[in-house]
Amino acid sequence: MKIGILGAGGMADALGTQWIRAGHEVMVSGRDPVRARSRAESMNAQAGVPGARAGSWAEAAGFGEVAMVGVRAEGLADVLGATGTALRGKPLIDVTNAGPDRHDPARPLARLIADLTGGHVVKAFNLCHVDVWRMRPPVFAGRPLAVPLCGDDATALGLVRELVRDLGCTPLDGGGLDRAAQLEATAAFVIGLWFGGADAQAILPPLAGSGAHLPS
Numbered sequence: 001m002k003i004g005i006l007g008a009g010g011m012a013d014a015l016g017t018q019w020i021r022a023g024h025e026v027m028v029s030g031r032d033p034v035r036a037r038s039r040a041e042s043m044n045a046q047a048g049v050p051g052a053r054a055g056s057w058a059e060a061a062g063f064g065e066v067a068m069v070g071v072r073a074e075g076l077a078d079v080l081g082a083t084g085t086a087l088r089g090k091p092l093i094d095v096t097n098a099g100p101d102r103h104d105p106a107r108p109l110a111r112l113i114a115d116l117t118g119g120h121v122v123k124a125f126n127l128c129h130v131d132v133w134r135m136r137p138p139v140f141a142g143r144p145l146a147v148p149l150c151g152d153d154a155t156a157l158g159l160v161r162e163l164v165r166d167l168g169c170t171p172l173d174g175g176g177l178d179r180a181a182q183l184e185a186t187a188a189f190v191i192g193l194w195f196g197g198a199d200a201q202a203i204l205p206p207l208a209g210s211g212a213h214l215p216s
């Protein structure tokens with residue numbers, strides 16, 4: 001699969017490198033073409049295959065059958081504005097968070113991205129730190145990490161499920177794009193706990209102990 005990544009920072013590096021290892025082609029992009037090129041070179045060196053290249057925001061948006069938005073929330077409007085109509089109707093992975101202190105439940109980033117691009121947005125990968133996405137594979141206590149996906153478009157969801165499995169993770173249906181706001185709120189909440197030194201995973205029971213509300 002060809003994957004255009006808006007961003008050349010940590011998330012572009014971590015996820016993009018995993019995907020080129022899995023045989024995909026990736027184009028990263030940033031504000032500084034020299035830095036973006038150097039990021040692509042470093043990804044190729046880490047992966048041991050020449051699957052990454054760099055381009056402009058518009059080139060990355062038009063590059064593949066799927067794109068990923070991996071930029072800081074404060075840059076979203078400028079970056080997406082620079083992509084023109086290239087993302088319209090395209091599967092678009094949104095990994096963004098506003099940061100625990102800037103999260104605004106009334107203005108979900110996933111909805112903003114969908115409105116600005118006309119893309120088929122799937123919110124994913126926003127709950128875990130970038131170092132988790134570098135793990136090969138992200139498995140904790142013998143259990144592969146589950147990655148919730150929120151989106152409305154069946155084709156886009158199918159592609160993102162495949163990219164989740166490429167990391168050795170398990171895709172989890174998180175509902176439609178209207179539920180992406182809850183994923184963003186969850187990230188803001190648990191990141192706040194982690195920043196405070198708490199084990200956020202300990203706040204939830206395993207399924208078997210989660211109460212008598214399962215469908216029979």
Ligand SMILES: NC(=O)c1ccc[n+]([C@@H]2O[C@H](COP(=O)([O-])OP(=O)(O)OC[C@H]3O[C@@H](n4cnc5c(N)ncnc54)[C@H](OP(=O)(O)O)[C@@H]3O)[C@@H](O)[C@H]2O)c1
Pocket residue numbers: 006007008009010011012029030031032035036069070071072073074075076079095096097098099125126127128129130131
């Ligand atoms: N880091 C994590 O652990 C993590 C985990 C989950 C989700 N996320 C989310 O994923 C997104 C990317 O995170 P990251 O860790 O990859 O960030 P990063 O390493 O700081 O990279 C940020 C990227 O955003 C671009 N950008 C565009 N406009 C910007 C602006 N006005 N200010 C700052 N950067 C701008 C940067 O361009 P240049 O290349 O030109 O600098 C860079 O490519 C963010 O929304 C973040 O909240 C991060």
